[in-house]
Amino acid sequence: MTGLSTNLAPARAPLALALMALAFVLLALSGVAFGSTWIPIDQVTRVILGAGEKTQNLIVLQLRLPRVVIAALAGGGMAAAGFLLQKITRNSLASPGVLGVIDGAALGVVIFLALLSDESNALVTSIAYQPVAATLGALAAISLVFILSGRQASSAIRLLLFGIAIAAVAKAVTIVMMLIGPIYRTSQAARWIAGAVNEINWSEIQVTALAMLPLLLLSLLAARKLPPADLDEVSARGVGLDLPIFRVLIFALAAALTAVSVAFVGGVGFIGLMAPHLARLLVGRNVYAGLLGSFLLGAIMLVGADLIVRVAFAPIEVPAGTVTAVIGAPYFLFLLMGRQRHDG
């Protein structure tokens, strides 16, 4: 953990959170306003409040708003998952991406699509099961990482390498599975390779939101017990916590949050790493504030990344995940350089 976060007084957390929320609202509004035709922000708010004209209603409600909403949910969910993982592993380099969770989830979805589509590419089951498939894949990946790493899991960097190896295998299998499927799935492939938030519809958002809400509530409940996990296992047992079961629960929660986030968006890297970090710097060590701040920052990051690709590359749809990777990878290297502790 970085030492910087401890210097901030907890009293500043509410202010920081309020500013983040404000920044998020402004960014989301401009995310809706910007596009092939610019819609002034006051008209955007009018449409959202239910008093816009017909064409603007269509553009905002059917094309732009879904994109912003799914980006906010997915970014926030991955960031919350990253926060839980960094807390429970006491490893500031942990994140859903490097622990293989994102690629595991993507593999789960691609297998689900390959097995349960009929000849005409229509799903034979409800789309609501897609997050379930993603969750199964994510759980399988993170379990494999921890089972295989065994005692080496206590070394932060070694654990990550196990995750990277699992992620590489899952990604390769995902590519093969994509090629097995008919063209429909192949044309969606970019989403699974890099993560993109375009072409989302409201039913997918509904499924995501309904799945994510209980997970976030559970995370908040579990967060109450997170600080003692900063202690070593013996002291934690001393204060009455059964650490192994609690750890497994948190890992499962983080995997499910990640899976639900990426189920329709595809793998977006590095948000689960960066957002919790910055959140700790901005709001300090309080876990509730940290979790909330991570969610807000994650949402800001993905909505922002999507806005960047739309502004910079229009009219071509570049996956938003490439932008988070281009910003996130140097950030990760920077964190790595800051660690002088030798745990290789």
Add this chain to the structure above:
Amino acid sequence: MTSSRPMAAALPLPVVWVGLVIALLAAMLMSLTLGFKLYGLDQVWQALFAFDGSETAVVISNLRLPRAVLAPLVGAGLAIAGVIVQTLSRNRIASPDTLGLNAGASLAVVVASTALGVSSLLGLSMAAAFGALLTSFLVFAIAAGAGGLSPIRIVLIGVTIAGLGHSIVEIVLTTNEAQLQQLLFWLSGSFVDRPMTLAQTGGPIILIGAALALLLHRALDALQADDSTATSLGVPLALVRGGSFVSVALLTGAAVSMAGPVTFVGLVVPHAARRLVGLRHARQIPAAALLGAIYATLADVAARFLIYPVEAPVGAITAVVGGIVLLVLLKRRAA
């Protein structure tokens, strides 16, 4: 480091060499005969040595033959690069992929061809080699700044740089409206639909890289211990390191310009080579070259059948195998 040849008693060296060469020839023959359509040996013979313009002959000489030649070249190049990188960094999980060299090379090729308009094969190969060299400097510089060249740390940095390279490749290709096929090629590598002319440019570069590596074999032997031992044996460290990196860059660059980043070949093969012929580089390098050639050729054949009738990218197959080998190495604490 344990004994110099774990399997020495079991297999005399001449048997190993003859066996490897026969296996390579058999693999290349499989590559010519097996695929979407199966061809007999007589048809292959006819297409290669008595070309009559029939459809079968055209398919074999235009589609199958380039693959049967390119796959061994690429496999050998990546495997030798793997041996050198593992020796130089004294790191058993180092390889052109885990150091990000493959990704750096493919980024350089994609940028050179789309932004700079380079289209000659030689130009692209040189761009790839340059990209690999630059990436290796970057990785080692960051690792040195990150408080030490511990094997795990270097690999973590290399993998991150590789991810960064892949993302930029993806941005460049999507903004140029490339097809998914092309995207998958530059993200995972493949031998499908490559012209034979690639081998005429890439082959000599691979040979030069391999010759440079063989030239340095004694120095590389000495480097396996530690720097001070090597210096006391009269090895000019800077010169050897520089030469080795040039060799790695040429080998990786040529391999990537021929097939895209075929992942983890350079990680897996050196381990097998060491088990077979021991630690001396005079033997390790040729053994790795042969094993790498066999491995890449067989992986290419497997790629044709994995999801028949569609072809899988060969890089996906080597990634699965390589990922599992990496897990085993980590588990055994080889790094």
